[in-house]
Amino acid sequence: MTDTTDVVVIGSGAAGLAAALAAAARGESVVVLEASPRWGGSTAVSGGQVWAPNNHLQDEAGFADSEGEALAYCRAAAPGRDPELVETFVRSVPAAVRFVEENSPIRFTVVRGYPDTFAELPGGKPARHLEAQPLTTDGLGSPDELLWPPPYGAPVLTNDEFFEHRMFAGSAPPFDLTRRRLDAGEVALGAGLVVGLLRGCRDAGVELVRGCRVRRLIRADGRITGVEADRDGNPWRLTARRVVLATGGFEHDPDLRSQLLAGPLSHPVTPPVQHGDGLRLAADAGAQLSRTGEYWSWPAFRAPGRRWPDDAGTPQAQLVMAERYLPHVIWVNAAGRRFVNEASHNCAVAFAELDANTHRPRNLPAWAIGDAQFRARYPVGGVPPNEPLPDWLPSADSLDKLAALVGIDATALQHTVDRFNATADAGRDDDFRRGNTAYERAFGDATAAHPNLGTISEPPFFALPVHASAVGTKGGARTDHRARVLDWAGQPIPGLYAAGNAAAAVFGPGTIAGGITIASALTWGWLAGSDAP
Template identity: 55%
Template structure:
């Protein structure tokens, strides 16, 4: 057995939750090691948009919006099911403290965005300000982003979310080459990469030891089954890292086919996250006697799987559906030819869980996004920009009947659905599902169109592409208390064990209450976990070789 390295706190995973927990514990005086299983840093955070939903953050006053924690708490709790209210309370009151802490102890500077909460006009909602994002962060001597992080989707991470909106990049705008050149030459990153880079810089400055290619395979424990105390972790079955406290922050289980099939019922089989969410946290916690909760939920999202699109290890890589659900002149139907959801809704993918009472099979999987020539002239579809040929997995036809035949959709019902939709869309209305009726919907649409989200689907040729049930992570995991301590089934904490981010049972669900809720939850619970874990600090033994590390 290799020589042991002893720390006050061992963090499992290097996404937003893990790095924030590490920084928080280190600033409090603890000796900390971060153990990342892959050769890349940041996990799903690094490929995300990096938006942070933090109610009550101090930047809200910059956009003229006041917030109240009790209103934020009411907003969360009214749209959350099966959760302990004390957890939502802990999140709402900790989030603004986390934001100040990160800015005080890292090179990260947050800026407010104009994004509204998902359930607009609902009690406790805010039209902007609760979502913040990092200003461009210098990579400095961290290294080449191609080696540091998983490759990002959509846009090169040199634009902020606000710039993406202002430049209309989602709706077909062209990115300015001069800004790309300027920020690339300066080595500056934005979005999720910028967030991770800023946290890595801060962790290094706080003397956190950062080790990649160190996948934790077991917890070390003392005591009898049912009453164990966690005393550290083991990597690869051999190397031990004794620690007074362990924080599980290594994501969910969306990339474990068996767990996904058994716990998510197989519906959400197309995760967009890097292939690192393999259920390690869930298994490690369960073996320590932790209670598990919300294992049937995920951060659901509609996706398109382009043929051949894959992560560097060959794992299929779907793409989030944004344009094909938010913009005018597109409609979704199931194989029966029926609409089934407000396509522009932030929680549209929850409809993929609906089952047919006669067959027990998913009613709306796969769905089809159907657009017409008006759409194709303006917006990207199935990865093809206007004027580009459609990819082979998209279907094109001159008439609805021909399209239905090629896509395997009921032709008569599709024709009826299109007639009804077009009648109302021409008036800018959707009495069936309310598409375009909320601020959230309209913000994601085309502001230059007569209606940001609605337009007729009538001009040939028509085209269609399958829309699948995907996710940006799972929500199930060990149950925690308001201090991020992992709980047993009897409600008592497992001594020495904490969890944060997608490694814990999510506090928000089953739906999404705002853009940035995933990362906001991860950072906030990382801050809570790091604060709690640091309370167990002792004198460290920092000996040992680094292997793959950021010095």
């Protein structure tokens, strides 16, 4: 079967849906092809923050910003990146989020408690993040059938509400508000962003097709002219004037991970749909690939028995949050030593450090070591405070016994804890300066003596295994300032565009702001959909 449309978008996360919405707004016919039975990819299970410097809502919220300050921050926080693409992002993201508001039911608000990762650098600010307000699915179907379920429960509260109610520090959610949102069928965070974009696309006449995996790009006379896909088990040929790759990364493909990544990534937290389809399609079309060794690194843990609702029952890992930001916990490696500022945004980069003698990761395996003071106030491994620890989480009434249980050097662990306790009591971290930045303090416990620091001294003690994880890979097709995919000569491949994690990341090698992934996806998706072929 062969059909024709103006634009084919492959993937239905923030990048793909923004591209589809932008193309439809230009009057083009658009088809979105999603390989899985659920919409939204990793966007749907994310916090949904959009890092949008100099956006149209900051002034009225009392946070002044400018293009110049945003550029200064990006240059300081991500040195060595492509200056033209960095400038394109800074100049385009305000227009992209305004476009989304004007062409969908999404209404953004400023997340007041979320500073830039390196807010102390030139141009850094206390509030540049936007988030979509809660929305109903409005005829799209039940969220349980529509989207991938996030590991932290129903996504009905906003980031602002998480900060307001201290939920990052383990406080109980506002149950009445949660119940009202559930009863109303509303979703927030990344789920709300995806639902808003889906509703905008539906209202704009975009054809949305699930369970349709693209196998090949069609090329004729030197340009991409469509795709060949499997739709409900049947071959489907769809011709188009242009194709947008928005398939996400390759973190769930073990072969690509082992061949391309420069560091360990064993427990991705994204839904099991990022198998590198965009990377392979781009490579087959002759695209220049870039940033393939990088990924959006995060720490994760995995509770046994937690699985994604896919046919394979893929294990579901979760981000480590409380066990890195809050008092009365540290991370150690098998040698019993701390190795990073646990509360820093880029803490998981430390997992890539190699031992010069063994050529193996120096800091894996790793554990979060905490005590009864932590358990009295904060969750660990997803278990609320003061509830019994699960059987899978090691604990003991002494550090020596805990070290023996998990294989940590006991003498070094005791020395590490003693050193940490001595300085934590004085409200400082002499080794890694934990708690010295606005970002770290924002995610700490404002009601504690220090938001991020506290002694580890009261038994029983626990050891949560911490794994190398990611919210996506960064390698993909290199694009220009119009989101056009470039070949190895640096020339655009006619008819081919890329956005999101299917495109080479503009920022890195670490993360310069929470929500930079979704902001980049929306921006490059909007550019791809708006471009005139």
